[in-house]
Amino acid sequence: MRIELERRGSASPLFSVISPILSLLLTLVFGAILFWLLGKGPLSALYSFFIDPLTEVWSLHELAIKAGPLILIAVGLSVAYRSNNWNIGAEGQFTLGAITGSILPVLVPSWHSPLVLPLMMVMGMLGGALFAAIPALLKTRFNTNEILTSLMLVYIAQLFLDWLVRGPWRDPKGFNFPRSLDFSSDAVLPPLLDSGRAHASIIFALLAAVLIWFMMRYMLKGFEVTVLGRSERAGRFAGFSSRRMVWFSLMLSGALAGLAGISEVSGSIGHLQPSISPGYGFTAIIVAFLGRLNPLGIIASGFVLALTYLGGEAAQLSIGISDKVTRVFQGLILFFVLSCDTLILYRVRIIFGAGKTLAEGKH
Amino acid sequence: MLEAILLTIITASTPLVIAAAGELVTERAGVLNLGVEGMMIMGAVCAFGAAHVTGYPVVGLVAGILGGALFSLLFGFLTLTLVANQVATGLALTLLGLGLSGQIGESFVGIPGVKLQPIVFPLLSDIPFVGPLLFRQDLTFYLSIALIIGVHWFLFKSRTGLKIRAIGDSHGSAHALGINVIRTRYLAVMFGGACAGLAGAQLSLVYTPQWVENMSAGRGWIALALVVFASWRPARVLAGGYIFGAVGILQLHAQAFGIGVPSQFLSMLPYAVTIVVLIIISHNRRTTLINTPACLGKPFVPDR
Numbered sequence: 025m026r027i028e029l030e031r032r033g034s035a036s037p038l039f040s041v042i043s044p045i046l047s048l049l050l051t052l053v054f055g056a057i058l059f060w061l062l063g064k065g066p067l068s069a070l071y072s073f074f075i076d077p078l079t080e081v082w083s084l085h086e087l088a089i090k091a092g093p094l095i096l097i098a099v100g101l102s103v104a105y106r107s108n109n110w111n112i113g114a115e116g117q118f119t120l121g122a123i124t125g126s127i128l129p130v131l132v133p134s135w136h137s138p139l140v141l142p143l144m145m146v147m148g149m150l151g152g153a154l155f156a157a158i159p160a161l162l163k164t165r166f167n168t169n170e171i172l173t174s175l176m177l178v179y180i181a182q183l184f185l186d187w188l189v190r191g192p193w194r195d196p197k198g199f200n201f202p203r204s205l206d207f208s209s210d211a212v213l214p215p216l217l218d219s220g221r222a223h224a225s226i227i228f229a230l231l232a233a234v235l236i237w238f239m240m241r242y243m244l245k246g247f248e249v250t251v252l253g254r255s256e257r258a259g260r261f262a263g264f265s266s267r268r269m270v271w272f273s274l275m276l277s278g279a280l281a282g283l284a285g286i287s288e289v290s291g292s293i294g295h296l297q298p299s300i301s302p303g304y305g306f307t308a309i310i311v312a313f314l315g316r317l318n319p320l321g322i323i324a325s326g327f328v329l330a331l332t333y334l335g336g337e338a339a340q341l342s343i344g345i346s347d348k349v350t351r352v353f354q355g356l357i358l359f360f361v362l363s364c365d366t367l368i369l370y371r372v373r374i375i376f377g378a379g380k381t382l383a384e385g386k387h
Numbered sequence: 388m389l390e391a392i393l394l395t396i397i398t399a400s401t402p403l404v405i406a407a408a409g410e411l412v413t414e415r416a417g418v419l420n421l422g423v424e425g426m427m428i429m430g431a432v433c434a435f436g437a438a439h440v441t442g443y444p445v446v447g448l449v450a451g452i453l454g455g456a457l458f459s460l461l462f463g464f465l466t467l468t469l470v471a472n473q474v475a476t477g478l479a480l481t482l483l484g485l486g487l488s489g490q491i492g493e494s495f496v497g498i499p500g501v502k503l504q505p506i507v508f509p510l511l512s513d514i515p516f517v518g519p520l521l522f523r524q525d526l527t528f529y530l531s532i533a534l535i536i537g538v539h540w541f542l543f544k545s546r547t548g549l550k551i552r553a554i555g556d557s558h559g560s561a562h563a564l565g566i567n568v569i570r571t572r573y574l575a576v577m578f579g580g581a582c583a584g585l586a587g588a589q590l591s592l593v594y595t596p597q598w599v600e601n602m603s604a605g606r607g608w609i610a611l612a613l614v615v616f617a618s619w620r621p622a623r624v625l626a627g628g629y630i631f632g633a634v635g636i637l638q639l640h641a642q643a644f645g646i647g648v649p650s651q652f653l654s655m656l657p658y659a660v661t662i663v664v665l666i667i668i669s670h671n672r673r674t675t676l677i678n679t680p681a682c683l684g685k686p687f688v689p690d691r
Contacts, residue, residue: 027468027469029469029470029688031688105475110474112478162662162665162666165670166665166666166669166670167669167670167672167675168662168665168666168669168670169615169665169669171421171474172608172611172612172615172661172662172665173662173665175605175608176605176608176612176658176659176661176662177658177662179605179655179658180655180658180659183651183652183654183655184651184655186651187649187651187652190651191649306482309475309478309482310479310482313475346489346490346493348486348489348490348493348600349490350486351482351485351486351487351489351490352483352486352487352490353486354482354486355479355482355483355484355485355486355487356483358475358478358479358482358483359461359465359476359479359483362465362469362471362472362475362476362479363464363465363469363471365471366469366470366471369470370470370688372469
């Protein structure tokens with residue numbers, strides 16, 4: 025058996041839509057097999073993983089809480105990836121945004137003003153953007169690979185946060201727990217509705233997605249991103265600077281990751297602690313690809329991946345499987361997305377036995 | 388004291404050297420597999436499991452190698468057969484590997500592991516200082532040295548090595564010469580996977596003989612940086628591996644001594660050093676261009 029690819033004349037619009045759906049279906053099939061291997065009824069397990077969390081109001085709020093940071097980060101990453109700048113350190117930019125955004129509530133807790141929250145958000149974005157500027161500087165100035173540098177910075181940011189909350193920022197009245205003091209009510213993103221915990225991060229996310237979608241579709245900057253990403257040479261002929269694009273795309277994705285970080289800390293946690301993210305920065309990579317690097321697609325895929333987090337927690341309680349299965353699911357989704365994307369650009373033929381190759385068949 | 392420190396440095400450097408040697412061959416064939424971290428952790432969990440079940444750490448080593456190689460096939464299928472984006476697929480491999488290993492290893496947590504025992508060379512190991520360092524090591528250390536020599540010989544002295552380098556530098560020309568690009572790349576990817584798996588096995592059988600989730604702790608990524616640092620030359624992988632290993636161990640000793648710097652900042656050192664080293668190596672654009680395999684990361688669809 026052999027698989028042969030034949031390039032399509034142009035990207036297939038049909039398969040651009042089918043591919044993410046197909047990959048989700050394949051994930052479900054493999055998920056069922058996985059549950060079966062773990063000795064659980066596949067269908068009931070899938071039900072409690074993917075449907076149960078959608079049946080109650082509080083869990084819908086949790087869904088929005090998890091989807092917010094995922095969408096925010098992924099939308100920024102989509103711009104970076106489209107321009108061929110591989111920022112995979114969003115987890116670090118998320119962490120640093122959370123730290124810089126927390127400067128006000130931690131160091132000046134006595135300042136009460138409606139200005140506190142907006143300032144925190146801005147400082148979070150600045151922190152994330154500046155942290156992402158490091159790989160940008162290294163790439164433009166020293167030609168280093170941004171994949172490796174941005175990833176190394178994740179470890180550095182996490183250790184820095186760890187030091188802060190165990191050292192200078194530790195709450196003196198916190199019984200020696202490694203955490204900062206609780207944010208005052210002026211520094212906490214309030215719940216949107218009375219029915220649950222969901223806060224403004226999901227609004228930020230939807231807003232960012234729509235704005236970036238508009239930029240990519242109707243603004244020169246978006247065109248610049250696409251052209252430079254497809255062909256740096258062509259972009260240079262059009263007068264676009266690939267150097268400036270490195271800065272722009274990395275800092276934009278960093279700023280959005282930073283905003284996600286401070287919103288998460290301010291809205292969901294209420295203080296700083298050593299661990300503030302269940303891997304949002306890495307899962308957002310999957311969100312970006314499942315959404316086909318399209319901001320509107322990312323909104324949908326963000327909710328899907330948020331569901332895998334909730335499903336993992338729910339399945340742990342209801343059918344007693346480990347929540348580690350969540351990360352298996354997330355990895356599987358990305359694999360299937362990437363393989364199904366082949367269908368968009370290529371016709372795939374599966375040839376059984378020692379069949380002739382395409383060209384020989386045509387002669 | 389010095390001997391003890393050097394011993395731990397050797398143990399810490401060995402997995403880096405092994406994984407980087409494998410990735411070097413993969414990249415020389417023009418394939419950028421960013422999934423080293425994922426293959427490493429899969430190797431670690433397979434090795435621990437097999438050693439635990441059978442009681443033989445050597446079986447664990449073999450299981451680690453097989454686990455890493457099989458896992459890399461997934462990457463090969465996507466990037467070589469389906470021509471998926473190599474960067475994204477490598478990330479997917481890492482994310483899936485970290486998740487899958489956590490799931491597989493769930494029942495291994497807290498179980499005491501089986502340690503791979505050192506091989507003692509008679510007489511030679513009695514030489515003071517040098518003996519314990521070089522002739523009383525476990526199998527993985529000897530394998531890592533053999534691997535560096537073997538990879539160097541294979542890439543630069545053998546015919547297949549020449550083919551691999553040709554494919555990495557110009558897959559179109561290699562294809563026109565009748566070399567089976569896809570098949571060779573599959574083998575190079577699997578070699579990289581096997582090495583990453585072996586490196587992972589070293590972690591769970593020698594370095595810390597137990598299973599801890601995410602125990603690779605970024606070593607796969609450091610191995611990737613090591614290949615860039617070595618400018619795709621095996622001997623430099625050995626040197627670089629020991630530099631990175633030494634930084635990791637010395638910062639641990641510095642933490643134990645308590646030199647007044649918060650432990651978190653010392654823990655940052657290996658990652659910070661990686662960045663600094665990348666800057667030093669990459670800043671000369673021309674030498675980077677000369678050394679990098681020209682087709683690294685580029686998709687290849689054979690025209691017929």
